Amino acid sequence: MHSTHLLLEEPIRMASILEPSKASFFPAMTKIVGTLGPKSRSIEVISGCLKAGMSVARFDFSWHDPAYHQETLENLKAAVKLTKKLCAVMLDTVGAEMQVVNKSEKAISLEADAIVVLTPDEGQEASSELLPINFDGLSKAVKKGDTIFIGQYLFTGSETTSVWLEVSEVKGDDVVCVIKNSATLAGSLFTLHGSQIRIGLPTLTDKDKEVISTWGVQNKIDFLSLSYTRHAEDVRQ
Numbered sequence: 001m002h003s004t005h006l007l008l009e010e011p012i013r014m015a016s017i018l019e020p021s022k023a024s025f026f027p028a029m030t031k032i033v034g035t036l037g038p039k040s041r042s043i044e045v046i047s048g049c050l051k052a053g054m055s056v057a058r059f060d061f062s063w064h065d066p067a068y069h070q071e072t073l074e075n076l077k078a079a080v081k082l083t084k085k086l087c088a089v090m091l092d093t094v095g096a097e098m099q100v101v102n103k104s105e106k107a108i109s110l111e112a113d114a115i116v117v118l119t120p121d122e123g124q125e126a127s128s129e130l131l132p133i134n135f136d137g138l139s140k141a142v143k144k145g146d147t148i149f150i151g152q153y154l155f156t157g158s159e160t161t162s163v164w165l166e167v168s169e170v171k172g173d174d175v176v177c178v179i180k181n182s183a184t185l186a187g188s189l190f191t192l193h194g195s196q197i198r199i200g201l202p203t204l205t206d207k208d209k210e211v212i213s214t215w216g217v218q219n220k221i222d223f224l225s226l227s228y229t230r231h232a233e234d235v236r237q
Helices: 015-018 043-052 066-083 206-218 232-236
Strands: 032-035 055-058 087-092 098-100 109-110 115-119 130-132 147-149 163-171 175-179 183-185 190-194 223-224
Touching: 043 055, 043 066, 055 066, 066 147, 066 206, 087 206, 115 163
Parallel strands: 032 055, 055 087, 087 223, 115 130
Antiparallel strands: 098 190, 109 183, 115 175, 147 163, 147 190, 163 175
């Protein structure tokens, strides 16, 4: 097979890489997906993203309700008209995601070597000693010595915004853990990951199905992002 060579407008130099291509040159071959969140949902900010090259807007349904995302989508439509830049819409499902239920949305400080209990009782208030979660099968999936991370997607155990836990014991449906690093959990969403632990949550939850069949269908979305896909059957479904 013959290789395809792109015709460059000038020899490749550092300056040519840093400077944008001429408008008459070939169109962008890289698609940029941008998540529209609390600080990126205004018409002004979205317009800036579109001008900068965003070509797909991601709506993350791991947090907030369809009405909130609908407002953001309307702002996207307005920004598209304003900038005359086309942008696809991606619905990102929640999937098999374990979350800490923090109804008050207050920051939670956790100290190294202290004890914190993970409980499936979502009616409890989140605190430094007790963290309610949205999964009632964690106690059956873990054992003493297992590692659990809680934070906002990025978990290294070294930054101060995520926490590394070690399972100390299992008491009924509760999981008692030793905190391994001091951290402050702040924000509207904390996710929970277990190291090498099989979680019995469906890849496509009832909530996902409802959002797809209502918000997704009504808005004629372009892409569906399936979170935590584990096998081909998830995609077939």
